[in-house]
Amino acid sequence: MGVPWANGxxxxxxxxxxxxxxEIRPPVGDAIEVHRGLDHTKLAESLQAASAVIRAGGPGNPGEAPAAGEYVLAAGKDAGEADYVNALQHLGNESDVDMVLAAVQDFGNVDSVTRIYSAVIAHCNQMSSNSQGRVGFGQVPPTxxxxxxxxxxxxxxxxxxxLLAPHGVAGAVAGRIGSLDYFESPTFKTLSGMGSLSRALPLEEQGSLLSSSVVPVVEQRGRGVIVLRGITTDGDQISVRRIADRAVRGVRMLGEMFIGRLNSEDxxxxxxxxxxxxxxxxxxxxALVRSADGKEPxxxxxxxxSPADFEQGIVRVDIAVRPVRAIDFIYATIFVQV
Structure with a gap:
C-alpha cells in the first residue's frame, strides 16, 4: 500500500x-534516487536494500521486467485509526521503548488525528503503570x-x-531527544538536517503556543532550527518525566533481582x-540534584x-527523587546609573 506523501x-x-x-523523482524537481542495472527477478530485494523511498511488490507480469516509461504514483493512503491502535498494542511487548511517535500522514480529519494521539497517550499511561514509562509525540496539522x-x-x-508546531517537525524533535542523555532538556537544542520550516512562527504566536503547552520549533539566527522549550502538554519538562521514568525502571529491575531473597533483614x-x-x-x-539551598538530599x-506485610509476602520500597530541572528562563535586572 502506498502512502500519501508519495502521491505524485x-x-x-x-x-x-x-x-x-x-529514476525516482518528486512531483517537482530532479531525481532523488537512481538505481541502475536492476534485474527484474531480484527487484524487491534490490530496492529493499538500496532505496529509502520505494519498495517493489509482486510483479504484474511475473517473469517480465516493467515496461519502459514514466509511472506516476497515486492512490496512496494513510493507515486507519484501528491500524495505529493495533500497532501500539504490539509495541507493548517491547520493554526497552521509552518514546512513541505515531507518524500520522493524513491530517484531513483533525478529530481522527486527535483520537490516534489519544491512543498514544493511553498506551504511554498503560506502560507507565507497568514501570515502563514512555513519552509520546505528535504535531499540529499542516494548515x-x-x-x-x-x-x-x-x-x-x-x-x-x-505536541509540536509547526507541522513537519515531530520526527526531527523525537530523534533529537532520543540522541540526548535522558536527563538533558531539549530546550534550545538545535535540530540538525532540518530544511526550511513549513511555517515560521511569529514571536507573539510562540508565546501563545507555549501558554497552551504546545512546543514551538523556530529558526533563530546563529542557532539554526531549535526547540524553543521542551515541555509536555501539561506543562512539565520532558527531561523531568524521562528522569522519573528512568528511576522507576531501575527500581523495578533491582526489585525483581531480589524477589525470593527478601525474607530476612540481610x-x-x-x-x-x-x-x-x-x-x-x-x-x-x-540527573538528580540536591535542593537549591543544599539542605535537602x-x-x-x-x-x-511490617509484620502484617511480612505475613502476606510484601516488602515495601519508599523512594523520593529530586530530578534536575532545566533553566528555561533568565531574568536580568539592570540598573542604569547616570
Whole structure:
C-alpha cells in the first residue's frame, strides 16, 4: 500500500540489454534516487536494500521486467485509526521503548488525528503503570494556525505527550531527544538536517503556543532550527518525566533481582544498598540534584516490611527523587546609573 506523501512521485523506467534503470523523482524537481542495472527477478530485494523511498511488490507480469516509461504514483493512503491502535498494542511487548511517535500522514480529519494521539497517550499511561514509562509525540496539522493548535492541545493534556508546531517537525524533535542523555532538556537544542520550516512562527504566536503547552520549533539566527522549550502538554519538562521514568525502571529491575531473597533483614538491607547505589549513580550523572539551598538530599530510599506485610509476602520500597530541572528562563535586572 502506498502512502500519501508519495502521491505524485514519478518513477521512470528505461531498459538496457537485459537490465533496466529506475529514476525516482518528486512531483517537482530532479531525481532523488537512481538505481541502475536492476534485474527484474531480484527487484524487491534490490530496492529493499538500496532505496529509502520505494519498495517493489509482486510483479504484474511475473517473469517480465516493467515496461519502459514514466509511472506516476497515486492512490496512496494513510493507515486507519484501528491500524495505529493495533500497532501500539504490539509495541507493548517491547520493554526497552521509552518514546512513541505515531507518524500520522493524513491530517484531513483533525478529530481522527486527535483520537490516534489519544491512543498514544493511553498506551504511554498503560506502560507507565507497568514501570515502563514512555513519552509520546505528535504535531499540529499542516494548515493549523495558532488558534487551531490551542484548540487541539486541551484534548491531549498529559504528562506523557508532546505536541509540536509547526507541522513537519515531530520526527526531527523525537530523534533529537532520543540522541540526548535522558536527563538533558531539549530546550534550545538545535535540530540538525532540518530544511526550511513549513511555517515560521511569529514571536507573539510562540508565546501563545507555549501558554497552551504546545512546543514551538523556530529558526533563530546563529542557532539554526531549535526547540524553543521542551515541555509536555501539561506543562512539565520532558527531561523531568524521562528522569522519573528512568528511576522507576531501575527500581523495578533491582526489585525483581531480589524477589525470593527478601525474607530476612540481610536481604532487605542488600536491596536497599543496591537501590542507593543506583540512585547515587543518577546523582553523579546530574540527573538528580540536591535542593537549591543544599539542605535537602537528591533522593531518599527505604526498604521495610511490617509484620502484617511480612505475613502476606510484601516488602515495601519508599523512594523520593529530586530530578534536575532545566533553566528555561533568565531574568536580568539592570540598573542604569547616570
Amino acid at each position: 512521485f514519478r518513477v521512470l523506467v528505461s531498459h538496457r540489454a537485459e537490465k533496466f534503470d529506475l 493549523a494556525g495558532d488558534t487551531d493548535a490551542k484548540k487541539m492541545a486541551p484534548a491531549l493534556l498529559s504528562e506523557r505527550f508532546v 536481604g532487605r538491607g542488600a536491596l536497599k544498598q543496591k537501590l542507593i547505589e543506583f540512585l547515587v549513580q543518577m546523582e553523579k550523572e546530574g 537528591a533522593f531518599t530510599a527505604n526498604v521495610h516490611s
